[in-house]
Amino acid sequence: MKRKRAMKLVLACALTTAVLSGCSSGGGKGAGEGAEAKGVNATGFPIVQEPVTVNAFAAKFFANADWNKLKLWQEYEKKTNIHINWETVQKDALKEKRNLLMASSGYPDLFYASAFSKSDLFKYGKQGVFLPLNEYIDQYAPNLKALMEKYPVIKKGITMPDGKIYSLPTLYDPEFRSVFFNTPWVKTEWLTKLGLKEPTNLDEFAAMLKAFKQGDPNGNGKPDEIAWGGVGTTGIVGYLRGSFGLGNHGNANQYVDTEPGSGKIRFVPADPRYKEMLEYIHKLYKDGLLEQDIASVKSEEIDAKGTAGLLGIVDNVDPAAIYNQKGYAGLPVLKGPHGDQLYTYIGSPLGNIGMFILTDKAKNPAAMVRWMDYFYGEEGIKMFFMGWKDDTYKEESDGTVDYVDAIKNNKDGLSLDQAVSQYLIWPGGYYPGFVKQAYFKGAEGLPTSVENSKKADPHVLKPEEIWPAFNFTTEEQQELTTLANDIETYVTEMRDKFIVGDAPMSQWDDYVATLNKMGLDRYKQIYQAALDRYSKSS
Template identity: 70%
Template sequence: MNRSKRGNMLLACLVSITLLAGCSSGKSADSGGGKAQDAADAKINQEGFPIVNDSITVKAFAAKFFANADWNNIRLWKDYEKKSNIHVQWDTVQTETLKEKRNLLLAGNDYPEMFYASAFSRSDLLKYGKQGVFIPLNDLIDKYAPNFKAVMEKYPIIAKGLTMPDGNIYGLPTIYDPEFKSVLYGTPWVKQEWLDKLGLKQPETLDDFYNMLKAFKEKDPNGNGQKDEIAWGAVGTAGIVNYLRGSFGLNNHGTSNLNVDTDPETGNIRFIPADPRYKELLQFVNKLYKDGLLEQDIVSVKSTEVDAKGMQGLLGVSDSVDPVAIYNQKGYVGLSVLKGPHGDQEYNAYGSPLGNIGMFVLTDKAKHPEAMMRWMDYFYSDEGIKLFFMGWKDETYTEDANGNVDYTDEIKNNPNGLNLDQAVGQYLIWPGGYYPGFVKQKFFKGAEGLPTSVENAKKAEPYVLPQDQVWPPFNFTQDEQSELTTIQTDIETYVNEMRDKFITGNESFDNWDQYVAALKKMGVDRYVAIYQSASERYAK
């Protein structure tokens, strides 16, 4: 992500402000919410291992993807217990039942000392933080998390995105390294063989793009004498709309706050789905759909159906990860960033490096919050990141003389027929993507780390937003969140429904004004005002 970096002085001021604001919440920031003890009294080592001299047990709740992975016996946690002297007693649930179980624990006052991989929303972090259930982490970060603190200092967007309106930080996030550009952005994938066979170049404009898709549909690029090619294969319309946002000058702060950006004319918050440029975008996609250039069941098609077509090599364009990783189809390359009707040529369909910020939370029941902050901080260090994603040298990964790592053959070509995620999941817990931590290209070997994905990101990079223009998801005050809760779901559901209706022709563009009027009745002006306040806080 080609973004300018800010100096440490700004971050130092920001951290100081958040720490002071944390002190003003009625609890001592030094106490970490009233539970922290002096490190010497708790026999906690300030650095190095073990973290504590005397073994401690901590109760924790977490979500996981693999039902067969027993976190109380999985090697990652057993080895880390030996290293840290901290035994975590895990209570885990599948992600499908996470929200229900998590809420029951909190409602029944039966919650643990630590929530891990529990994906709390920003509104929940503030709600339970204000109630004193989640303890402020500001001072604990300052004293016991040198690795995480260094990340905040290097990338101020992290600290700004974590800090609630009351000045406190209540959760630690998943962070996607801003230098790992292919995990943050990349255009859809086009089948180069079909371009070559039809004598086509990469499209540069919307007209080029239309003509390419039309040729894929009509000129039999797979040479089987049948019109079975799917020009654009995808589940849902969001992929193509997002790809084209920057070509219509929309989302000039990225997509973390998907429906708002800055109006270039007024400098105020703009509600994108009511903007004339957004209407133009939908009209173009409607043309593609009407002319059969998109998957015709794109609104209702199941992923398994698209996957089946992908594995047969029938997709001209795929808006997922490199098809070699999911369809075993080689030869796809990243699409170009297209120039739109008003001269815009931007790739804005990506968010900030800050993932879910509620992935690590300490509650007011935590007996050793300092120790647990050190426990978590290790996984923001290179050594901890390598362990978390790769495991153990010469057992689960190999390393060459230049420090490049890769999984062993037993992981990549598992003799028991396990795919990579399943094989890794026998030892580690990252497959599925639910975890706090720091995703670095050097240690992450998923599809986004493939050389083709890296090349795709390089192609898009000249057209992506500068780093200091990208917004993380905004944080709202309790009053703002209360108002948003009553209007946001209805507005955003309506926007998505009407997007699909306009694209498929089930709603005429002649009714655009009625659509905008309906949004106003649903409270979109207040929605915009709340986002305006949040954006002004963020700018400060």
């Protein structure tokens, strides 16, 4: 959550209210479920009558304190009667350690913040190693169940092809609009100095960039301004694709949407409109209006330019949060050459869905689903992100909250993330639970970010149009992994080459022919099967 680029993938959803057809549909039970549920209080605290100990494995960020001594878990143990014996690993070493645990059968009762892939969820679920949670959700997770009923996309996104739910996710409140937006930020001071208005279409956008590049808006007499500054070409492609009618179901399935009219899967990077967009971006690059090392520049290089105030457009979160540069506003959604004016660079409310998993070693799954469900409800969300009133946060008469001064202005020189991490685990954005604007204090929650999202609202995809990342069967995933590795790597490579001119657009037909030889038709068929299941699911 510290960098918007880290969450591309992320976010928006179906906001229509629907009646969920029962979480128990297609569900299964862990071994001895009836016995496991004994001693579990259906509501209130403690969760269990007699204290229990659960072995858990989790990934954490460097700033987090020892989880076995962390106040969050100590206080929650007092409420629940459930003691967690935490084994943690730094996030960078997660994959290796997680795979070793699974290979050796030395895995724990619970995996928390362990980011299992969808293919692993399905594989270990089918093997019986990961427990199906459908019926436990139905009986012991009223907070999550309510969210699933309100936002049907959640259930669709966490249900595997066999109809079972093997994990609980990170969720982003669909009402927290700014957390879903990736629109770039424009330096309004430069617009004012050059007598420009915010652009409304592609021609005005190019003219603005040209003025930034040539008009010396920082007034130092040097041509050191960078009109568009960003790491990689993903940002500008994402920002502009809706202006070309591309990405009509959001960003969670990055390379596919549906063909207008037929509703069938379309591979976006082979569409003529995509070619047209790359031609436009290439002209911007050729005219010197984009960072000239955009395909290879390192983030620290862009950060240095941003901190120095040299970027007319910042392709990241609010520069006030990362560069201490105020006076930027979100760019408007631009009208394209065919009249399209859509904001499609937006994901679903589902973050990683493999963040809370109970294994076949779990002695009381019902209790642990109740344990996790607290953090999908208002009281638990507030504790998870803010801690405890008058200890870690203060609350105003209107109900707004903020951290106490000892955290915001730490006497030991700790950053906010570091100070918060002495009590809580959310910094770094690696956890299951529900992210709400009222309690999230990252860059996406700043007032400027909220206003930015409101500006784009009239042109955003309808919530029901936005897909979560699709789930695949084991066989589909195995085949898709091989196909996607070749196809998507080639797409990225050629996208950059077309933009910077290392490959002329006259090679477009050869590029499409190569994609077809790589198995593009089969790639699309697999996605079509996943879309068909998604469309039919309740």
